[in-house]
């Protein structure tokens with residue numbers, strides 16, 4: 001849960017809004033590493049079954065225990081599933097990609113046919129790099145040391161979740177579910193599962209370079225909130241009581257400056273402060289091993305009204321920023337340290353503060369915080385005469401520009417909208433869309449690496465192709481390959497835009513961010529910013545989609561699900577939302593109708609917004625068995641026709657990763673897909689001609 005009660009500051013400063021605007025997308029460089037843990041199988045897919053055990057249940061238990069262990073060490077964790085539900089393989093990978101996780105660990109248990117085998121093994125993708133191998137090797141060693149089963153080693157295979165993730169990834173097979181004599185007794189024992197979770201946590205922490213067991217420092221002051229939160233700590237409250245809720249430890253800010261300090265094991269703590277004549281307040285702060293976290297607390301005098309969530313939103317633009325003293329002072333090469341003139345403490349933007357942290361759970365209190373921030377913004381507007389020091393403004397500006405994705409928004413704000421009942425779209429009966437012509441290509445780099453995930457240009461003449469680790473992007477044009485970029489993630493979901501430009505993610509960006517880097521088709525960097533084009537949709541905090549069109553922001557929460565990706569159609573009529581369990585849906589903005597396409601993957605609009613291509617796959621929990629490509633036609637709301645889905649590529653072969661060029665006036669377009677590892681370019685005819 002997000003927790004910064006009463007400490008969210010809001011500032012209406014034109015300067016800040018201006019500075020914040022280009023970075024409205026959630027391209028947040030997170031302070032604490034984020035690990036995505038993937039409990040295999042679930043829901044309709046029990047995984048390996050044997051010895052009265054189901055793999056899906058066993059690995060879910062180990063995964064949630066692993067989450068606890070990592071969070072205890074101050075690591076952020078997201079689970080692809082934390083209940084017994086079905087999540088598709090490509091959605092799991094896309095989820096991790098969307099969060100720009102630092103590492104991905106999938107947890108499985110094995111099975112074989114014939115005489116039951118025994119042992120522990122770890123898998124990485126065929127093309128996996130050194131960091132994946134390092135992660136897998138550490139995991140394998142710790143797991144074998146913990147359970148003492150046969151060491152079956154680190155192996156390579158293109159399991160979907162390790163192949164399609166853009167960060168270092170490993171898939172662990174704890175033991176054999178069907179070996180009742182040895183392995184299954186381990187898998188079935190809660191004590192052994194806990195030991196396994198601790199073993200995997202040790203490996204991951206070592207891989208991240210985190211020193212487990214070392215305490216960190218949590219410190220701050222207690223002050224009277226002057227309406228500007230930690231922007232003004234001048235009125236201290238000596239004698240205030242501070243309590244760590246989780247441990248029960250207490251301290252009294254006895255000194256005149258009401259300073260307090262705790263030495264604590266790494267983890268997340270709720271700090272509660274109280275003082276006579278003031279409201280009690282609490283906030284949540286992270287302690288990392290060996291780090292110092294500032295967590296000052298402001299209390300409102302009881303005679304002043306407390307910000308009230310029932311106050312209606314204001315029509316003016318506003319920006320919500322975090323408190324400035326929330327930084328964890330752990331040296332990192334990329335950390336720009338800032339001196340806070342008011343607090344007299346070293347603070348760093350984005351470091352462990354709740355406002356900048358992607359919550360792994362749904363944060364129902366977020367709107368209260370935002371509305372509370374509005375109230376403070378109103379107070380501030382009246383008090384503009386306060387006049388902030390230039391240095392302070394600069395500090396804030398940096399924080400805002402690095403933090404806006406987490407909490408800020410632009411007016412007018414539409415709070416939780418009514419949830420429209422989704423209309424389930426079924427595939428229409430009848431022949432597939434006509435393929436006019438097609439050709440199959442095997443495109444490789446000079447060292448023989450087969451390229452993957454084709455994206456076709458609006459004119460159908462250029463392909464963008466990623467290396468299998470998504471760390472490089474190439475353009476294929478007129479029979480020649482050109483390197484566009486070679487940075488982490490840059491090969492993942494590139495976009496064509498403008499005249500001959502390609503937009504890619506920066507290494508820090510999440511996949512749902514508006515791409516921050518742009519290149520020409522011959523690989524030259526461009527200064528053009530895609531985010532400046534005024535229309536976008538993106539996922540925020542997993543459960544919220546923000547749609548921004550010409551300065552107006554709408555908030556969509558159409559499903560009880562966690563979101564993988566959101567995208568505004570090029571003609572701005574639809575928002576495509578990809579949910580982990582609900583699959584892909586299309587929200588038509590004109591009439592708020594939601595069309596559910598079901599559990600499908602890799603959706604891409606055509607450049608006119610008239611159609612969406614996607615794939616539908618089946619798998620056995622690790623690898624894809626079948627893959628077919630479909631096309632949804634998207635009529636305007638004024639037309640009587642609803643969305644129709646037609647088969648496009650439905651051969652026996654594995655057909656995925658479709659993208660579409662602009663549909664011309666004859667109803668023709670070019671499609672690129674991946675078919676059994678080769679690239680196919682086809683001309684299709686949507687209308688019968």
Ligand SMILES: [Zn+2]
Pocket residue numbers: 040041047048055108109621622
């Ligand atoms: Zn499995």
